[in-house]
Amino acid sequence: MYNKKEYLSTPRCEKMLNGIEDALYVLGGKWKLRIIVGLLDGDKRFNELQRTVNGISAKVLSDELKKLELNGFIRRQVYADTRPVVVEYGLTDYALTLKELLQLLSEWGEMHKERIKEQMRNSY
Amino acid sequence: MYNKKEYLSTPRCEKMLNGIEDALYVLGGKWKLRIIVGLLDGDKRFNELQRTVNGISAKVLSDELKKLELNGFIRRQVYADTRPVVVEYGLTDYALTLKELLQLLSEWGEMHKERIKEQMRNSY
DNA sequence: CGGTATCCGTTTGGATACTG
DNA sequence: CAGTATCCAAACGGATACCG
Numbered sequence: 499m500y501n502k503k504e505y506l507s508t509p510r511c512e513k514m515l516n517g518i519e520d521a522l523y524v525l526g527g528k529w530k531l532r533i534i535v536g537l538l539d540g541d542k543r544f545n546e547l548q549r550t551v552n553g554i555s556a557k558v559l560s561d562e563l564k565k566l567e568l569n570g571f572i573r574r575q576v577y578a579d580t581r582p583v584v585v586e587y588g589l590t591d592y593a594l595t596l597k598e599l600l601q602l603l604s605e606w607g608e609m610h611k612e613r614i615k616e617q618m619r620n621s622y
Numbered sequence: 623m624y625n626k627k628e629y630l631s632t633p634r635c636e637k638m639l640n641g642i643e644d645a646l647y648v649l650g651g652k653w654k655l656r657i658i659v660g661l662l663d664g665d666k667r668f669n670e671l672q673r674t675v676n677g678i679s680a681k682v683l684s685d686e687l688k689k690l691e692l693n694g695f696i697r698r699q700v701y702a703d704t705r706p707v708v709v710e711y712g713l714t715d716y717a718l719t720l721k722e723l724l725q726l727l728s729e730w731g732e733m734h735k736e737r738i739k740e741q742m743r744n745s746y
Numbered sequence: 747c748g749g750t751a752t753c754c755g756t757t758t759g760g761a762t763a764c765t766g
Numbered sequence: 767c768a769g770t771a772t773c774c775a776a777a778c779g780g781a782t783a784c785c786g
Contacts, residue, residue, distance in 0.1 A: 515675070519656065528650065538635050604642050
C-alpha cells in the first residue's frame with residue numbers, strides 16, 4: 499500500500515541502519531568530519547589546520563589526526579630536509595569519496611540554520 | 623590553477639565548515655540518526671523502536687527522543703483511550719528532508735565496510 | 747507497556763604547560 | 767612550528783531498579 503510518507507520496507511531500514519552504523523564508527527564524533535572539510539581546499543600544516551577548524555585544541559587535533567591517518571583518510575607528509583621540519587596533512591583519494599556527502603550535509607545544515615532563524619522571527 | 627584533487631576554494635571550505643557544524647549540532651552523537659532511520663519504515667512504539675535501534679538503552683532512547691521531538695524531527699502520539707496507553711513515535715515531514723543524506727551515508731558505510739573486509743583478506 | 751530515577755564507569759574534550 | 771604531557775570537567779552512555 500502506497501502512502502504519502504514513502505516509508506521504507508523493514509528489511510531496507512535494517513540495512514540502512516547497518517550502513518549508518520558502519521559509517522558513524524569511523525566518522526562519528528565532534529571533529530572528524532570538520533577536519534576533513536578543513537583539508538578540502540588543500541593540504542595544510544598543523545597550526546594552519548587548527549586555525550581552520552575553529553575551537554579544536556592541539557591535543558584533540560593531534561589525536562584525531564592519528565585516527566584519521568590510521569583509517570586511511572589522511573596522509574601526513576614530513577619534509578625532513580627543512581629546519582624546522584615542515585609537516586603537511588592532506589586528504590587521501592579515499593577521503594574524497596566523502597565529498598558528496600559532506601556537501602549534502604553542509605547544505606542541510608545551512609538550510610536548518612535558516613529554518614531556526616525563521617522560527618525565532620515568528621515566535622513573538 | 624586546476625589540479626586533479628579538485629580542491630575547494632577557501633571561502634567555500636569555510637562555508638561548508640559552518641554548515642557541517644550546524645548540522646552536527648542537532649544530528650551529532652551516537653544515536654540521533656539511527657533513531658530517525660529506525661522510524662523511516664513507519665511509526666513505532668517505544669519498545670519496538672528500542673529493539674530496532676540495536677544496543678540502545680531505554681534511558682538513552684528516552685532522552686534522545688525528547689531532544690528529537692524538541693527539534694521537530696519526531697512526533698509523539700498518545701492514544702489515551704486505550705488501556706494501557708499506547709504511545710507511537712513517528713517522523714515529521716521535516717525529518718524526511720534527511721532522507722537523501724541518510725541514504726548516502728548508509729551507502730558510504732556499506733562501501734566502507736566492504737573495503738575494510740577487502741583489506742583484511744589482502745593482509746596475509 | 748512506556749517509561750523514570752539513580753548510580754556510576756568511560757569517553758571525550760578543554761586548559762595549560764612544556765619540549766625539540 | 768609541531769606537537770606531547772598532564773590534569774581535570776563535562777558529556778555520554780550502560781546497568782539496575784522501579785513505577786503507573
